[in-house]
Amino acid sequence: MVTQVSTQLKAEPAPSRQKIGRNIERFGLVAVWALIIAIFSFMLPGLFLSWTNFSILFATQAPGAVLALALIIPLTAGDYDLSVGATLTMSAVTIGVLNVVHQMPIGVALLIALGFGLVIGLVNAFFIVYVRIPSLVVTLGTTSVLTGVVQWMTNSSTIGGISPVLVNFVSRGRLFGISYAFYYVILIAIIIWLIFEFTPLGRRILFVGRSREVARLSGIDVGRVRVGCLVASAMLASLGGIVYAGLLGAADPFSGLNYLLPAFAAAYLGATAIIPGRFNPWGAVIAVYFLATGITGLTMLGIPLWVTSVFNGAALILAVTVSQFARGREETDIG
Amino acid sequence: MADVRSTTVGTGVPGQTPALLVSGVAKTFGGFRALKGIDFHVMPGEVHGLLGQNGSGKSTFVKILSGFHAPDPGGTISVFGRQLELPMRAGAFRDYRMAFVHQNLGLVPSLTVLENMRVASVTARKGYIDWRAERVAAQAALDRFGIDLDLDARVGAISQIDRALLAIVRAADDLRAAEMESGSHGLLILDEPTPFLPREGVDRLFALVRQVASQGDSVIFISHDIDEVREITDRATILRDGSVAGSLVTREATHDDFVEGIIGRRIVRKTTAPVDRAKSRVKAEITGISEPGLDVPRIDIAEGEILGLTGLIGSGYERIPYLVFGASKASGGKLMLDGANYDLTQVSPKQSVARGIALLPSDRPKQSGILSMSVADNMLVLDLERFMGPFGLKLREIGKRAAELSTEYEVRPNNPGLRLGALSGGNAQKVLLAKWLIRNPKLLMLDEPTQGVDVGTRQQVWDVIRKAASGGAAVVCASSDFEQLADLCTRVLVFARGRIVNELVGDQISKDNIAEACYGHSSLDAA
Numbered sequence: 075m076v077t078q079v080s081t082q083l084k085a086e087p088a089p090s091r092q093k094i095g096r097n098i099e100r101f102g103l104v105a106v107w108a109l110i111i112a113i114f115s116f117m118l119p120g121l122f123l124s125w126t127n128f129s130i131l132f133a134t135q136a137p138g139a140v141l142a143l144a145l146i147i148p149l150t151a152g153d154y155d156l157s158v159g160a161t162l163t164m165s166a167v168t169i170g171v172l173n174v175v176h177q178m179p180i181g182v183a184l185l186i187a188l189g190f191g192l193v194i195g196l197v198n199a200f201f202i203v204y205v206r207i208p209s210l211v212v213t214l215g216t217t218s219v220l221t222g223v224v225q226w227m228t229n230s231s232t233i234g235g236i237s238p239v240l241v242n243f244v245s246r247g248r249l250f251g252i253s254y255a256f257y258y259v260i261l262i263a264i265i266i267w268l269i270f271e272f273t274p275l276g277r278r279i280l281f282v283g284r285s286r287e288v289a290r291l292s293g294i295d296v297g298r299v300r301v302g303c304l305v306a307s308a309m310l311a312s313l314g315g316i317v318y319a320g321l322l323g324a325a326d327p328f329s330g331l332n333y334l335l336p337a338f339a340a341a342y343l344g345a346t347a348i349i350p351g352r353f354n355p356w357g358a359v360i361a362v363y364f365l366a367t368g369i370t371g372l373t374m375l376g377i378p379l380w381v382t383s384v385f386n387g388a389a390l391i392l393a394v395t396v397s398q399f400a401r402g403r404e405e406t407d408i409g
Numbered sequence: 410m411a412d413v414r415s416t417t418v419g420t421g422v423p424g425q426t427p428a429l430l431v432s433g434v435a436k437t438f439g440g441f442r443a444l445k446g447i448d449f450h451v452m453p454g455e456v457h458g459l460l461g462q463n464g465s466g467k468s469t470f471v472k473i474l475s476g477f478h479a480p481d482p483g484g485t486i487s488v489f490g491r492q493l494e495l496p497m498r499a500g501a502f503r504d505y506r507m508a509f510v511h512q513n514l515g516l517v518p519s520l521t522v523l524e525n526m527r528v529a530s531v532t533a534r535k536g537y538i539d540w541r542a543e544r545v546a547a548q549a550a551l552d553r554f555g556i557d558l559d560l561d562a563r564v565g566a567i568s569q570i571d572r573a574l575l576a577i578v579r580a581a582d583d584l585r586a587a588e589m590e591s592g593s594h595g596l597l598i599l600d601e602p603t604p605f606l607p608r609e610g611v612d613r614l615f616a617l618v619r620q621v622a623s624q625g626d627s628v629i630f631i632s633h634d635i636d637e638v639r640e641i642t643d644r645a646t647i648l649r650d651g652s653v654a655g656s657l658v659t660r661e662a663t664h665d666d667f668v669e670g671i672i673g674r675r676i677v678r679k680t681t682a683p684v685d686r687a688k689s690r691v692k693a694e695i696t697g698i699s700e701p702g703l704d705v706p707r708i709d710i711a712e713g714e715i716l717g718l719t720g721l722i723g724s725g726y727e728r729i730p731y732l733v734f735g736a737s738k739a740s741g742g743k744l745m746l747d748g749a750n751y752d753l754t755q756v757s758p759k760q761s762v763a764r765g766i767a768l769l770p771s772d773r774p775k776q777s778g779i780l781s782m783s784v785a786d787n788m789l790v791l792d793l794e795r796f797m798g799p800f801g802l803k804l805r806e807i808g809k810r811a812a813e814l815s816t817e818y819e820v821r822p823n824n825p826g827l828r829l830g831a832l833s834g835g836n837a838q839k840v841l842l843a844k845w846l847i848r849n850p851k852l853l854m855l856d857e858p859t860q861g862v863d864v865g866t867r868q869q870v871w872d873v874i875r876k877a878a879s880g881g882a883a884v885v886c887a888s889s890d891f892e893q894l895a896d897l898c899t900r901v902l903v904f905a906r907g908r909i910v911n912e913l914v915g916d917q918i919s920k921d922n923i924a925e926a927c928y929g930h931s932s933l934d935a936a
Contacts, residue, residue: 272801274793281790284779291736291776292790292844293762351781 096350103347103357107364114371122371129252133245133321135366136255137162137330140314141337142344142362143262144307146353148209149341150270151303152283153202156213158311158337160220161194163330165315167224169240170233170325180237184316191312194220195305203300217331224327234324244320255317262310263355270354279303280352335386336365343393365389426490428453428596428627434484435651436469443469445651446484451644453489453594456618456628458638458645458659460671462863464833466651467631471600475509476502488596506587506595508580510602514572518565522558523547526579550582554620570610573602574617581621594625601631609721615641633863635667636892647671672865679868681875683915684714684899692883693852695733698742698753703728703907710852710883715874717894717918718887720904721927727771727887730854734761734768736776747851762791767845771857771887773834778841780830784820785811787829788844818843819869835859835866842873853877854885859893871897891920891927903927 115123141158148155165187172183194216201212238246245253270276281289282299290296314333319325343364344357368389369382429451436444444466451457461467472478474486476497486493488505502509516525523540526547544560551558556574564572577599584595599618603611618641622628632638638645639659647654647670655670669675689711698705703725710716718726732739735756742753746764761768770776778787788811789796796803796810811825818839820832829837838858845853858874859867874897878884888894894901895918903911903926911926 268801272804274797274802277786277790277793277802280782280786281779284781285775287776288779291734291758291768291770293759294790295757295759 099346099350100348103343103360103364107360107367110364110368110371114367114374118371118374122374125251127370129248131363131366131370132256133253135362136253136259136321137314137318138333138337138340138366139259139359139362140262140310140317141333142340142358143259143266143355144310144314145337145341146344146355146358147266147279147310148300148303148307150283150353151279151300152286153209153300153304154213155198155304155307155311156210156334157194157198157216157220158307158314159331159334160217160224161191161308161311162315162318162333163224163327164190164194164220165312166319166322166330167228167233167315167325167327169316169319170236171227173237173240174233174235174325180239184240187315188309188312191309191315192305194312195308196301198308199301199304202304203297209304221331228325228327230327232324232326236319236323236325238323240316240320241323244317245323253321255321258313258317259359262313263359266355335383335390336362339386339390339393340365342390343396346393346396361393425452427451427487428455428489428594429457429629430485430487430490431470432485432487434470434473434486435481436466436473436478437481443651444473444480447648447651447653449646449653449656451596451627451629453627454622454625455644456622456630456642458642459629459631459648460633460635460638460645460667461648461654462671462865464650465648465671467648469651470648471509471598471631474502474507474598489593503583503587506584506591506593507598508583508595509598509600510573510576510580512601514576514602516564516572516576519563521561521563522567522575523560525564525575526550526560526582550578550585554578554581554617556617568610570606570613573606573610573614577602577614577617577621581626584626594627596627596629597621598629599631601633603632603634603637611637633861635664635671635864639664639667649673668864671863678896680896681715681871681878681899684711686711686714686900689713692747692881694745695729695753696743696745698729698732698739700725700728700732700740700907703732705729705907705909708902708909710885712881712883713878714900715878715884715886715898717898717901717923718885718904719889719891719894719901719923719927720910722889724904724927725907726902726904727856727889730768730856730885730887731770733852733885734758734766734854736768736770762848765848765851767848767850767853769841769845769853769855769858771860773837773841773861774830778829778837778844780837781828783826784815784829784832784840785825788814788825788840788847791844791848814843814847815840818873833863833866834861835863835870838862838870839866839873842870846873846877849880850877850882852885853882854887856887857890858886858888859890867893891923894918894923895920 111123121127141162144158145155168187168190169180169183172178172186173180198212198216201207202209244255247254249257270279278289278294278299281292281294282296286296315330318330340361341353341358343361344359345351345353347357347360348354349357365386369385372381372385427450431450432448433446434444435442435446447466447470459467459470469478473480473495476493476495476499479496480486486495488507491505493505517528523544527543547560556578558567558571558575564575567575580597584597588595603614606614618628618630630638630642642659644656644658645667646656647667649671654673657666657670665675691709692712694707694709695705696707708716708729718729720726728737731737732742732753733744735753735758739753744751744753746766749764751764774780785807789807793802796807808825812823815823815825820836820839820843829840832840853874855874859870862870874884874886886894886898898918901913901918901923902909903913903923913922913926
């Protein structure tokens with residue numbers, strides 16, 4: 075009797091308060107984003123808050139957003155993939171070399187670029203899953219290998235003049251004033267969201283990431299799931315390279331890696347929002363644009379370039395810290 | 410119900426200052442009274458048990474005693490006559506001559522025994538560490554308690570038992586250091602040190618506890634396990650729903666007195682109805698398991714049978730379920746299940762699941778369930794395909810089904826969205842049993858199915874297992890909990906040194922007989 079009464083007393087007011095708290099957590103990042111937009115708009119009246127400014131931001135950050143989406147797949151399964159930045163560059167440069175230097179049709183070049191992504195993913199997966207080397211080490215190694223190969227392929231110089239067909243499909247084509255690139259990001263996010271939330275595969279990936287042993291003993295083919303996730307991230311990174319090449323109309327052998335750190339920061343920061351405690355696509359996309367908004371605002375205020383690195387690095391550490399706290403208290407939306 | 414309090418008897422000399430005097434301690438968390446004003450005392454040199462189910466207020470009390478929470482105003486706690494000022498800063502309990510050993514033991518696996526033992530004294534010091542002096546001090550502490558440990562072994566590499574002993578010796582040594590300064594004895598608090606220890610380990614741990622007490626210190630022993638409390642303590646205090654449900658003098662109280670104190674009613678002990686093997690069909694047959702240190706030519710399990718596997722630790726019985734399931738690779742062996750033959754050297758867990766074989770491992774957080782994921786996710790991970798609709802997983806259906814199952818398996822609280830880790834051990838175990846049983850496995854294998862499960866819930870878990878057996882499954886239960894084997898199993902195989910040395914059937918199955926069969930063989934082997 076006594077227990078029943080006391081648990082009832084405890085349970086009654088709790089759900090609504092819990093719900094409010096959970097919603098604050100869920101949409102906290104969006105609120106902070108709105109706040110910094112307001113601050114920059116106030117500090118840069120008439121300049122910052124314009125559709126042009128934001129449509130450029132949405133388009134130019136698309137490769138970074140694709141990378142963040144690529145990252146959360148192996149991260150959910152418990153593996154790091156540091157090589158997505160280099161894979162993105164590799165893909166862009168492949169398109170440049172094949173399409174511009176070798177005059178190959180753009181469609182074929184894109185397929186080969188994606189094919190390279192598949193190969194990179196399989197190589198990563200082989201060493202991580204079958205040879206059992208920590209993912210951090212393997213993908214750090216492949217990053218260096220790919221960076222070298224890219225420099226050899228391009229003689230370390232930018233290749234301009236990529237087919238206008240690709241440029242039309244990525245940056246010149248616009249909807250509501252925003253380049254198509256942004257909508258590709260949204261499309262990829264939707265697909266990942268559907269897979270993560272609404273398929274048995276998504277649940278299995280999560281199980282594998284949370285506990286390989288429990289997943290294995292529940293009859294999940296852990297190796298295959300991990301391989302699949304690493305291949306998916308490499309192929310998505312290649313897709314990011316296609317977007318990157320389409321945005322620039324050229325293949326830049328150096329700057330692709332610059333997307334890596336903000337993408338990692340966004341993946342972790344995104345894990346504190348929307349579905350707190352889990353890597354999730356909407357959180358990641360919002361986080362990418364949140365970070366980019368910060369940098370754009372700071373740049374417009376005339377802050378020197380080096381601040382960008384400091385900002386991204388600090389954001390990564392802060393994001394991981396915050397997501398650590400969120401992870402411990404995860405409750406799902408089921409039931 | 411009888412008043413358990415009537416058996417209360419004071420111990421110790423009248424006028425002697427108690428080692429611990431708790432008076433009127435209450436604790437309210439946002440309107441919920443976790444402790445409703447408890448009083449009890451522990452005398453110097455006494456080993457005092459503290460029992461209670463999850464939610465009884467036991468852990469709240471320990472957190473108050475260690476200085477983590479402040480009690481509600483009005484309650485006081487005195488240690489050797491000195492009133493605690495609560496809450497205290499972390500570690501300040503040392504100044505009151507208290508030492509704690511928690512379930513996780515607080516050891517660093519990557520450091521050596523020596524480093525772990527002397528970590529407090531070493532880190533408190535500035536400048537140069539005289540490792541030779543530290544080594545002498547550590548060895549002296551081990552010798553005083555007759556514990557034989559290699560000071561240079563990494564703690565991660567020594568056995569679980571040795572780790573527990575090490576943590577206790579370290580705590581007792583801390584107390585001694587405090588005693589040297591004040592000239593008086595101390596209070597050692599052991600917070601559930603035993604649930605993951607094998608039976609022989611518990612014996613060694615108890616010998617150590619007795620030695621600590623015989624040197625004049627008092628010990629508070631917190632545990633789920635009634636038999637352990639009965640074996641080691643002089644007196645015991647039972648908490649229920651935040652109040653003291655009884656204080657017992659251990660040697661005057663029966664097992665049932667304890668159970669009644671803990672859950673507030675008597676438990677009717679019930680055993681599984683025997684299965685007539687002559688009349689029932691062989692459901693599963695395991696043949697030719699030969700592994701290093703394990704040689705089992707044949708085990709057959711009839712339909713509806715609950716077969717117990719037991720023995721002393723290292724006798725190999727506990728490896729059988731994992732080998733049969735394919736969780737660890739077998740180097741030889743076959744399984745015949747419902748007429749189909751499977752080669753155990755080739756089998757993977759995935760295939761086993763598909764063939765209707767279930768394995769519930771003993772290590773709940775590491776092998777069996779994911780504490781950070783929801784009850785629904787854990788329960789239905791094997792059955793997700795069934796919830797696929799044209800638009801993907803039907804999350805609402807999943808929630809609904811998990812709630813139904815929670816009702817059926819009496820999971821409390823019934824909230825499928827809750828993290829598995831938020832449930833008590835017993836309720837988490839019911840969730841994980843449901844995970845396997847909804848698939849109606851042909852062969853259900855369990856390793857220590859009620860480890861860390863409180864007494865009230867044990868019965869429910871056993872009932873669930875019995876139901877699976879009477880539904881036609883062949884059940885295998887590996888356990889070193891003899892009471893569980895006696896109550897649950899219809900047949901028990903006793904292992905020693907990797908072989909089956911005894912088979913107990915029908916009336917032969919009793920806690921004492923099983924114990925005798927296990928220990929009997931070990932002493933023969935030793936001779």
